[in-house]
Amino acid sequence: MKLSVGIRSLILQLGSLAITFIVLSLIKLKLQVSFSVLSLLFWHASLAAFVTLLLRFDWWWAPIQFAFPLLAYFLFQQQISPHFYLGILLASSLLFWSTYRTQVPYFPSRSELLNPVLDALSDVDDLRFVDIGSGMGGLLIKLSERRVDGQFVGIEIAPLPWLISFLRGKVSRSNVRFALGNFYQLDLSQFNVVFCYLSPAAMLTVWQKVKSEMAPGSLFLSYEFIVPDVTPDIVVKIEFGGVYLYGWRI
Numbered sequence: 001m002k003l004s005v006g007i008r009s010l011i012l013q014l015g016s017l018a019i020t021f022i023v024l025s026l027i028k029l030k031l032q033v034s035f036s037v038l039s040l041l042f043w044h045a046s047l048a049a050f051v052t053l054l055l056r057f058d059w060w061w062a063p064i065q066f067a068f069p070l071l072a073y074f075l076f077q078q079q080i081s082p083h084f085y086l087g088i089l090l091a092s093s094l095l096f097w098s099t100y101r102t103q104v105p106y107f108p109s110r111s112e113l114l115n116p117v118l119d120a121l122s123d124v125d126d127l128r129f130v131d132i133g134s135g136m137g138g139l140l141i142k143l144s145e146r147r148v149d150g151q152f153v154g155i156e157i158a159p160l161p162w163l164i165s166f167l168r169g170k171v172s173r174s175n176v177r178f179a180l181g182n183f184y185q186l187d188l189s190q191f192n193v194v195f196c197y198l199s200p201a202a203m204l205t206v207w208q209k210v211k212s213e214m215a216p217g218s219l220f221l222s223y224e225f226i227v228p229d230v231t232p233d234i235v236v237k238i239e240f241g242g243v244y245l246y247g248w249r250i
Contacts, residue, residue: 009052009061013068016048041069058201113223114142116236116245120221121147121193130155130191132183132206133198137165140176152176153191155183188213197223204228211250218250 020043024035049066053059117139121127127150131140134154144152154176156162162180169176184205188194194210207227210220224243226232234247 009057009065012051012055013048013065016051016065017044017069020044020047038073041073045069112239113139113245114146116238117143117195117221118146119236120219120234120245120247121150124193124219127151127193128191129153129193129195130186130188132186132194132196133157134165134178135161135197137161137168137176137178139195140165140178141168141172141174144174144176153179155179155181155186157182184209189215192218193221194218195221195223198225200225207248210248214250216250220248220250222246 020040024040024043027033028035045066045068048069049062052062052065121129121143127147129140129143129147129150129152131152131154134140134156137154140152140154144150152175154165156165156178157180159180162178165178168174169178188210192215194214196206198206203222203225204227207220207230214220221234223238223245226244226246227248230248232246233249234245236245236247237243238245
């Protein structure tokens, strides 16, 4: 069974700490040189970051691996109440939920995305639109206001973003249906447009699901992240940030 990237990162952290401790202990024994706790953590963090790059993790894991032990040490020195850490853990769990397993962190989409998506939908009749990983629902609510003829569904696995989107929909009296769940378990054949803003790690798996379930003539849209080795039919540069909206016709 293949371990998730989160578990592999934890193993890497522990292994780097053990190796650093052993090496520095041998140096101390041989050369009679002392090392502070901070020195130990610095070399441990450096080794963890280096091995992360060596093992070809996504690049952002290297700064995370480097910063984690140093930040943990700094916070420990502040003698902060354990209730603070519990609160951070609960809030992070509700926001990011199973990111460690899906490798899809929370990415909020921007308002500049609205018009490019609407343009891509201009020739789509009987619009049945789903946003897989819909976050806090802002894009879907705005789309539903501009395309009143369409049906809109958002599905989100993290409880906190889903709850916010659900409440936003109720307050704005939107006709968007927000569902709490895993989009991998959703049958995409009932939609003729699928939109996502996920992560590079998920794109190939999502594309395989899209190809196997969506009907011919349907449209798959992805903000910022492209399907590897598959040429998109739609490429639109977004005004903010220089990123793109990609689209593939099934």
